[in-house]
Amino acid sequence: EHGIPTNLGYAVAPHHSGVYPVHIQLYAAWKKVWGIQVTSTEEYPHLKPARYRKGFIHNSIMVLPRQTCGLFTHTIFYREYPGGPQELDKSIKG
Numbered sequence: 001e002h003g004i005p006t007n008l009g010y011a012v013a014p015h016h017s018g019v020y021p022v023h024i025q026l027y028a029a030w031k032k033v034w035g036i037q038v039t040s041t042e043e044y045p046h047l048k049p050a051r052y053r054k055g056f057i058h059n060s061i062m063v064l065p066r067q068t069c070g071l072f073t074h075t076i077f078y079r080e081y082p083g084g085p086q087e088l089d090k091s092i093k094g
Contacts, residue, residue: 008078009037019063027059038092040064062092 011030013019019026019041030036041063053065081088 009035011036011039022058027061030061031059036061038062040066042066064092
């Protein structure tokens with residue numbers, strides 16, 4: 001109705017709730033309803049130094065530690081990711 005795309009394969013839960021620690025029902029709904037493939041979380045353990053922070057995969061959904069991949073609240077549009085979309089893709093795919 002308002003032209004908001006919903007088929008991007010990426011979602012973030014409000015306040016990152018349920019992403020880590022994993023809330024199984026959230027992942028199941030994301031997969032079934034929207035086909036989500038990637039999410040991020042700020043609740044992932046704050047390991048230091050940052051190189052020790054690793055993403056994980058749950059229910060075929062890749063979870064990125066926000067601090068490591070540079071995803072922040074101000075990153076709204078895929079094409080405006082710092083360094084361009086290819087940099088975000090590189091972060092997601094490793």
